[in-house]
Amino acid sequence: MTTVTNGVNVQALLDAREVLKGAPDAAQFTWRASAKWQGGVHSQIKVQSFFGLGEEQNHKEEWSFEADHPEVFAAEDNGITPIEYLLVGLASCLTGGIASVAENRGIQLRSVESVVEGGHDIRGILGADSDVRNGFNDIKVTFTIDADASREDIEALVAQSQKRSAVYDALTNPTNVIVEVA
């Protein structure tokens, strides 16, 4: 087999899997984001620290994100809408998964592109119809992948990336969400 270079250190991930099998405590991570209201429906979200492998960890730098609503919502459009961040998360999670699985299966990727569309009936959030939910009705992801592999192998990559995706799981399965005032 020729060496593939998708740039994913699969060996490190496989090693971590073996180590964490016997050390479930170290596998407990807490991800964090801190948000600050900027006026209107605009907020700024910063992400830097997280907890994992038994101790506090940090991204190399602090990342900052703007969230707002577009002008059709009578807002200033200082950033993307919060629900679009879910699409950002899903697309990036599945894409990273595809690269990892491809590396592990010895499949060279040349390009991986996707379009994520979330169908959303905004009558829910506006309170215009109590039978309409607030969130997405459905989400559709369409991948266009160029790789040294058959269509069937590519479909298998995409299926496996969903099977091991944190964001896909978080969107398709219920999660207990606790919101409180400090």
Added chain:
Amino acid sequence: MSSQPTERVAAVVIGAGHAGLAASHFLSDRSIDHVVLERGEVANSWRRERWDSLRLLTPNWQSRLPGQRYEGPDPDGYMTMGEVTEFIERFAVVSGAPVRTGTDVTSLRRTDDGYHVSTSQGDFGARAVVIASGACNRPSVPPLAAAVPGSVEQLTPFEYRGPAKLPDGRVLVVGASATGVQLAAELQRSGRPVTLSVGEHVRLPRTYRGRDVLWWMDASGVWDQRYDEVEDLTRARRLPSPQLVGTPERATLDLNALTSMGVELVGRWAAVRDGRALFSGGLRNMFSLADLKQRRLLDTFDEWAREAGRDAEVGPPERFEPTRVPSSARLQLDLGSGEIRAIVWATGFRPDYGWLDVPALDTKGRLNHEGGVVDSPGLYALGLPVLRRRKSSFIYGIEDDAREVIGHLAGHLADARQ
């Protein structure tokens, strides 16, 4: 505590199902003094822990035990539970297995020279023990069962005998392995509409290119793949049983067949919140994974047939329609509304090692073993999934496993004598 003295034998076999009796057969072959301890009667689980309509998943010609084959008129048919019981009973008689029925093992512990086995009928001392008590002693039911309102009747496959015992009205069957698809079909036919909650599953056609799919598993060598050749052994051992049913019509019972019957498919049952069952929105990918794996397996069969020059004796290659995705699968269901009258938990089975006082279980309660050789000298296992090869948990697969495991056991006894 029993007042009887401890009975000494070279080996104790726990369980007189097909696995324990096969072990006994090879022990007798080697003139190793032993007893087979059986909590009930020979083939007890087949008699008492199966629903009425169940037939074996393997065709009759694969019903094979050491020195005993199916000799009836219908080699391509599938045995009823009565026929399986009779088949195993005959094997016990012909092989003269020293079975002690009604003997419930309550404790197995290590001693200086082997093991001490406490039972409801007295104690045994042995230098070697074979655990052949089965892989399906207890139904596995997820913890969310506790959150189901009391107005909904809940059954495990151990309690299910047939549709008649269930109330009229919609039934939620949880799990789409062999058990789940069979019970869903039977309940739907009885006039009770069925909702089937589908997680990861193994899709198989009953016949492929004119032959039973298990003929292909056997002939192509897939079933003979050894445990130390399997890429992800933990996963292989946890694999749900394939969506198969043994019927005289040799019909395929995959999710498309169930959809055609009117069964409603929903995603994996993830949680109960405010009295509502919440199902995963990932159903489509469950289908994709199973369809892809089925296609890959059929490719393996075709490649084998081509390379082995067997194409002429079977039909042309077939490819099956992908699993049809419901236009909008329900994501939740109000358990208190009265729509669902009963839930059947087809969520798998697990062995019961409550009597095992030897530290041989992993953190998930599974027996630690290497091809049936437990990490405790003189202790062995038989009849577990992919114990030594992919066919291990089938009646058809026990002969090779039992011969090898008993070979190892005989070596252990010989070493101990030196």
